[in-house]
Amino acid sequence: MADRITDIGPPKFDKxxxxxxxxxxxxxxxxxxxxxxxxxxxxxxxAKIFSVRGGSGRLVTTDFIKDVCDLADKFCDGYLRxxxxxxxxxxxxxxxxxxxxxxxxxxxGIPIGGTGHSVTSxxxxxxxxxxxTPAIDASGIVKAVxxxxxxxxxxxxxxxxxxxALACCLNxxxxxxxSDIAILGIHRTPPKVDHERLRHLCEIPTxxxxxxxxxxxxxxxxxxxxxxxxDDRCMYCGNCYTMCPALPVxxxxxGGVALLVGGKVSNSKSAPMFSxxxxxxxxxxxPRWPEVVAAVRKILIKYAEGANKxxxxxxWVTRIGWEKFFEVCEIPFTFQHIDxxxxxxxxxxxxxxxxx
Amino acid sequence: xxxxxxxxxxxxxxxxxxxxxxxxxxGRKKAAADLLGVLERSYKDKITHWKHGGIVGVLGxxxxxxxRYIDIPDEFPGVEHFHTVRVNQPSGWxxxxxxxxxxxxxxxxxxxxxLNVHGSTGDMIFLGTTTDQxxxxxxxxxxxxxxxxxxxxxxxxxxxxxGQARCEWACYDTMDLCYQTTQNFQFEMHRPxxxxxxxxxxxxxxxxxxxxxxxxxxxxxxxxxxxxxxxxAAVKAYAGGExxxxxxxxxxxxxxxxADVTDLCxxxxxxxxxxxxxxxxxxxxxCMHCINMMPQALRIGTETGATLLLGSxxxxxxxxxxxxxxxxxxxxxxxxxxxxxxxxNIHEWWSENGKNRERTGELMLRLGMRAFFEGVGxxxxxxxxxxxxxxxxxxxxxxxxxxEAAGRKYIK
Numbered sequence: 001m002a003d004r005i006t007d008i009g010p011p012k013f014d015k016x017x018x019x020x021x022x023x024x025x026x027x028x029x030x031x032x033x034x035x036x037x038x039x040x041x042x043x044x045x046x047a048k049i050f051s052v053r054g055g056s057g058r059l060v061t062t063d064f065i066k067d068v069c070d071l072a073d074k075f076c077d078g079y080l081r082x083x084x085x086x087x088x089x090x091x092x093x094x095x096x097x098x099x100x101x102x103x104x105x106x107x108x109g110i111p112i113g114g115t116g117h118s119v120t121s122x123x124x125x126x127x128x129x130x131x132x133t134p135a136i137d138a139s140g141i142v143k144a145v146x147x148x149x150x151x152x153x154x155x156x157x158x159x160x161x162x163x164x165a166l167a168c169c170l171n172x173x174x175x176x177x178x179s180d181i182a183i184l185g186i187h188r189t190p191p192k193v194d195h196e197r198l199r200h201l202c203e204i205p206t207x208x209x210x211x212x213x214x215x216x217x218x219x220x221x222x223x224x225x226x227x228x229x230x231d232d233r234c235m236y237c238g239n240c241y242t243m244c245p246a247l248p249v250x251x252x253x254x255g256g257v258a259l260l261v262g263g264k265v266s267n268s269k270s271a272p273m274f275s276x277x278x279x280x281x282x283x284x285x286x287p288r289w290p291e292v293v294a295a296v297r298k299i300l301i302k303y304a305e306g307a308n309k310x311x312x313x314x315x316w317v318t319r320i321g322w323e324k325f326f327e328v329c330e331i332p333f334t335f336q337h338i339d340x341x342x343x344x345x346x347x348x349x350x351x352x353x354x355x356x
Numbered sequence: 357x358x359x360x361x362x363x364x365x366x367x368x369x370x371x372x373x374x375x376x377x378x379x380x381x382x383g384r385k386k387a388a389a390d391l392l393g394v395l396e397r398s399y400k401d402k403i404t405h406w407k408h409g410g411i412v413g414v415l416g417x418x419x420x421x422x423x424r425y426i427d428i429p430d431e432f433p434g435v436e437h438f439h440t441v442r443v444n445q446p447s448g449w450x451x452x453x454x455x456x457x458x459x460x461x462x463x464x465x466x467x468x469x470x471l472n473v474h475g476s477t478g479d480m481i482f483l484g485t486t487t488d489q490x491x492x493x494x495x496x497x498x499x500x501x502x503x504x505x506x507x508x509x510x511x512x513x514x515x516x517x518x519g520q521a522r523c524e525w526a527c528y529d530t531m532d533l534c535y536q537t538t539q540n541f542q543f544e545m546h547r548p549x550x551x552x553x554x555x556x557x558x559x560x561x562x563x564x565x566x567x568x569x570x571x572x573x574x575x576x577x578x579x580x581x582x583x584x585x586x587x588x589a590a591v592k593a594y595a596g597g598e599x600x601x602x603x604x605x606x607x608x609x610x611x612x613x614x615a616d617v618t619d620l621c622x623x624x625x626x627x628x629x630x631x632x633x634x635x636x637x638x639x640x641x642x643c644m645h646c647i648n649m650m651p652q653a654l655r656i657g658t659e660t661g662a663t664l665l666l667g668s669x670x671x672x673x674x675x676x677x678x679x680x681x682x683x684x685x686x687x688x689x690x691x692x693x694x695x696x697x698x699x700x701n702i703h704e705w706w707s708e709n710g711k712n713r714e715r716t717g718e719l720m721l722r723l724g725m726r727a728f729f730e731g732v733g734x735x736x737x738x739x740x741x742x743x744x745x746x747x748x749x750x751x752x753x754x755x756x757x758x759x760e761a762a763g764r765k766y767i768k
Contacts, residue, residue, distance in 0.1 A: 005498035006416055007542040013447035013531050016455060017521060026520040026529070030652045033605040041522050049522060057374040059483075061381045061388070062460035062469040069453035069460075080456075082449040082473055084517065084566045091522075109372055116605015125476065128398035129391070130424060130440065130483060132406040137398065139374045140366055147369030157607045172670035174476050175571035178678070212673040212713070237672060242408045245427075252402035265570050267562035268645045269620055272569050272678055286399040287362040309608055309616060310649070342675045 018079040020049050020093050036154050037112035038098060050092040052101055054110040055121050055146070055153060058086040059129060059139045067108060075101040085121045085163075087114050113154035117161050119300070120153065122146060124166040125174040127185075133238030134168035135185030135255040136284050142166055144288040145183070145296055152300070159307040159316075162300065163264070170237055178263035180313040181296055182275040185284075187236035188254045191247035195219070195226040202244035210243040257282040257292050261299060261325075262314030273314040276322070278329070280336035302329050321355050357382060358393035362400060378470065387468035387484050390434030394426060412439055412487050414494040417546045420504025421490055441467065441482035441493060442505035444538065445474055447531035448518045458500050466493035476571075477555065478515030479505035503542075509713075510548035511541045516558035517565040525647065526560030527578025527660035528688035533695070534558050540696050550703065551710035551719075561656065562644045568665070568679070573716045574699060575665040575679040576688075580657035583637040584646070590653035591633045603651050617646050661687040664695075666702070667717025677717045682729075684739035698732065705731035 014022065024043035031041045039051040056064075072080040072090055079091045088110070090101055102112055114120035122145065125131065127138030145164070152158060165176035168185040176182035198207075207227055208216045215233035219226045229247075238249045259282070263275030278299065282291045299313075306328060307316040317325045326333050339347045366375045375392070382389040394405050405427050412423040422440040429436035443459065459480065463469060468484035475481040485493060494504065505513035514537045517523070519530030537556055544550070557572035559565055561579070568575035593599045597610035611617065613633065618626040625639035626646060633653075635646075647654045664686060665679035686694060702716060705728065710719045720728045729736060 004415070004495075006503075007546060008498060008501065008503050009539045009542055010444040010446050010503060010535070011455070011501045013450055013521075013535055016446055016450040016452050021450075021521050026526070028520070028522060028524040029655070030524055031603055032652075033603045036605075039603075041524070051522070055372060056473065057372045057377065058472055058474075059374045059377075060471060060473055061377050062464050062471065063380045064377050065456055065460050065471070065473065069456050072453045078453040080451060080453070081518070082451075084449075084515075086474065111370065111372070116602060117607065118605075123476065126472075128395055128404050128406075130406060130438070132404060132408045132424070134404050137395075140363075140399070143366050143369070143371055143373060143375075146371035150370045153371075156605050159607075167670075171672055172676075175567065175670050177670055177676040178567060178570035209712075239672075245407055248403075250403040255402065263570075265564045265567040267564065267643045268648055269622055269643055272564070274676060274678070284402055286402065287365045310602075310606075310620065310645075 016079070018049075018077065018091055018093070020047055021091075023047065024049075033115050033156075036118060036156055037115055039115060040095075048093070048095070050095055050098060052090040052092065052098060052105070052112060053083070053114045054088040054090070054105050054112055055114055056082075056086055056088050056110070057139065057143070058121070058124065068110075071101065071104050071108070074104070083114075085114070085123050087121050111150070111153055116156040117158045118152055118154070118156055119146075119149050119158070119162045119164060122164045122166055122183075123174055123176075125168045125172075127168040131168060131173075133171065133241060133249065135187045135250070136168050136257055136289075137286060138166055138168045138174075140286060141183060141257070141289050141292060144290075144293050148293045148297055149300065158300075158304055160310050160312045162303070162313060164296070170235070171239075176260070176263075177274055178265045178272060179275050180261065180263065181299060182260040182263065183292065183296065184258045184260060186256055186258045186281070187238065187249050187251065188256070188281070189249075189251045190215075190229050190231045190234035190236065191238075191240060191249040193226060193229060194246040194248075195224060198226045198244060198246035199224075201246050207240055207244040207247070210239045212237060212239060216240060252284075256284045257289070259292075259295055259299070262317045264312050264314050266312075269310075270312075270315050270318070273318075275314075276317075277337055278325070279331055280334055299329055323355055357389055358396060360392050360396040363392060363396050381469040385469050386434035387438065388434075388470055390432040391438070391468070391470065391484065394428070394432045394435060397428070397431075406438070412490060414490055414504070417504060418548045419507040419510045419546055422507055424484075435484065437486040438468070438484040439487065439490065441485065441490070442475065442477075442479040442507060442513065443482060443497060444503050444505040444513050445478050445480050445515070447516055447534045448521055449474060449478075450521065459497075459502070462493065462496045462500070466496060477505070477512050478566075479513050504546065506545040506548075506553075508548040509550045509552050510546070510554070511544035511550070512553050512555045513545065514538050514556040514558065515566055517560050519558075519560045523560060524651070525563065525578075525644070525656055527580055527656055528560065528662050529690070530558040530560045530576075530578070532690060533576065533688060533692055536690065536692055537696070537699070541699075544703070549707075551706060552713045552715050554703070554706075554716065556699070558662075562642050563648065568668075570668050570676075570678055571670065572668060572679065573666060574702070575668060576662045576695075577665065578660065578688075579642050579663050579685065580660045581685060582657035582659040584635050584640065584657060585655040586633055586635065587653050587655075588632060591628075591650065592631055594650050594653055595628075595631070599650075599652055601649050611649060617649050620645055661685050664698070667715070667720055669715045669717055673713075674718050674721065677721075679717070681740045682734060684737060698734075701732040
């Protein structure tokens with residue numbers, strides 16, 4: 001144990017930087033997008049680096065990564081990086097190699113794109129592949145939606161960039177709350193208490209303490225060592241299930257998908273915005289979730305038709321008004337759309353500025 | 357191999373198929389084969405089959421490993437244990453193929469060969485191994501210079517945008533700040549001792565490519581204080597259509613400088629007259645729109661640093677929050693002592709006052725901005741708010757009267 005290595009942190013990044021980046025670190029002057037998926041950054045020295053961006057499924061295997069490494073060895077002197085949206089970026093110094101790399105990517109099934117005013121890769125969570133509280137799968141819906149929106153990945157034909165994200169329950173590991181279009185898995189029913197299992201499996205005080213809204217209390221019948229749930233206070237977060245496996249929050253029939261729209265993190269023109277509820281419920285319909293795919297496409301198309309130049313989804317909706325958004329997208333307005341949580345008042349209309 | 361008729365339907369279509377990819381390793385990895393089996397079951401049942409982890413980890417660490425078990429181990433023994441290993445990514449997610457192959461070899465030997473590149477927080481996620489493989493996997497990683505990231509109520513793995521390595525808009529060295537901060541807080545990352553998670557994300561400019569404002573307790577966003585640099589000849593080239601707008605990443609062929617740039621400026625601090633672009637820089641709010649539109653004509657200023665914002669998190673519990681400004685400008689030069697000290701002060705204030713599972717932003721809302729500023733030693737400045745209060749419920753402390761008597765604006 002004496003020579004056990006701990007707390008060394010990650011390797012320092014400079015050992016992975018290509019020489020052209022080391023030489024021009026902090027000296028980049030401008031960039032150009034030569035074609036969808038191909039960036040050129042130009043340094044004050046005149047040096048140029050080319051980045052070819054490829055879509056990836058995020059959930060990958062070592063076989064896939066090794067294939068990607070073969071491409072980077074052949075075309076990029078062994079240098080590559082990944083983006084904050086799980087795209088691969090091949091880093092080249094020789095512009096002449098771009099065409100060959102693109103051909104090789106096409107053979108491997110790696111799409112090139114995700115730059116500029118495109119729909120780039122969907123950031124997402126684990127879903128049924130690895131998570132214990134999801135309402136929906138993640139990778140499968142992402143695959144189905146990206147298959148449908150594929151034409152927008154490798155092109156620049158939208159008014160501005162559209163960032164789509166998916167989280168498989170309201171805990172939102174994927175932090176989808178500031179996305180142009182957010183796909184969110186929702187539970188719609190409180191956990192079902194299995195009193196017999198709970199007695200053997202769970203610590204009652206920690207189970208009660210795990211509830212963020214205080215909806216869990218000891219069973220009123222003291223002879224039953226279990227808990228009861230105040231259904232009206234439960235918001236279906238699944239935190240109690242994390243502590244106590246006898247409180248499953250899943251419902252294979254009632255669980256489903258909500259869509260939120262209009263969020264952004266960039267400060268460009270308008271301040272960052274939260275995504276807001278557009279569609280409260282769509283059925284959880286594997287393996288290809290056709291209702292979700294169709295609803296996402298419809299919002300995207302209506303945005304593309306209605307937005308001004310360079311307008312993000314949230315800027316478009318803010319300009320036309322939410323009442324017009326629901327009308328244009330033909331989405332029924334329901335009680336679920338009206339906020340009644342902590343800062344609900346901020347969302348009420350306190351002016352005459354609305355449209356019929 | 358399990359039959360997977362539902363998953364097989366995800367093998368068609370133009371987007372890369374994770375099912376096809378998983379099937380490649382299913383032949384040599386029982387875990388991958390059984391993962392496909394259990395996933396098919398979830399697609400049929402429409403529920404998850406994973407259980408939360410319990411306590412597993414590597415010796416001496418309280419984080420970096422997420423325990424995971426299946427609820428039907430008899431049917432899918434290959435994923436009875438399916439723990440996650442969070443491997444701390446290098447800043448900016450740069451790799452050499454040699455480094456990536458090294459990581460793949462370790463994971464082929466000690467795990468399922470399945471991974472996320474990368475997870476939401478930024479780590480490379482090794483997805484699925486057994487308890488007995490955790491310590492050998494960790495030893496193999498550290499022997500090659502890698503370490504685990506954070507999990508649980510700990511400092512989480514910091515992450516950053518590509519920054520000065522390959523972006524002309526980076527107002528400070530995001531990759532270095534991310535690396536140094538990760539190194540400075542190794543103890544806090546690996547031994548959870550906070551009320552809840554604490555995330556740091558470093559974006560080089562207000563475009564915020566790592567979404568720092570939405571998902572970091574401490575959001576560091578680059579900014580400049582002086583003037584946007586203008587190349588008037590390049591502005592003319594944009595106006596004439598010789599250079600395409602937004603680096604060419606758009607359907608629009610030619611920029612209308614007035615309609616597309618100056619009229620869309622949120623502070624209306626720009627004008628374009630007689631073929632000349634003018635910017636009233638004192639009234640610029642650094643939104644980046646004009647620079648985004650004309651990257652060859654406009655550059656960020658030269659007096660650069662970062663704004664610190666605090667408090668964002670996803671909706672649990674008080675509803676989603678975005679980070680708000682606490683320090684409008686910090687020069688952000690190595691070794692970043694001022695930044696490190698402030699984070700330490702915040703951790704201390706939060707640890708003393710925070711309730712279990714209360715994020716820093718929620719604590720600030722509960723106790724108030726004044727309590728926070730006084731607790732960590734920051735002055736009140738107008739950049740931290742959008743508007744002053746509209747109510748008359750403001751109160752005076754003894755320190756305020758003392759400051760007033762001493763002719764000072766606030767207590768410090």
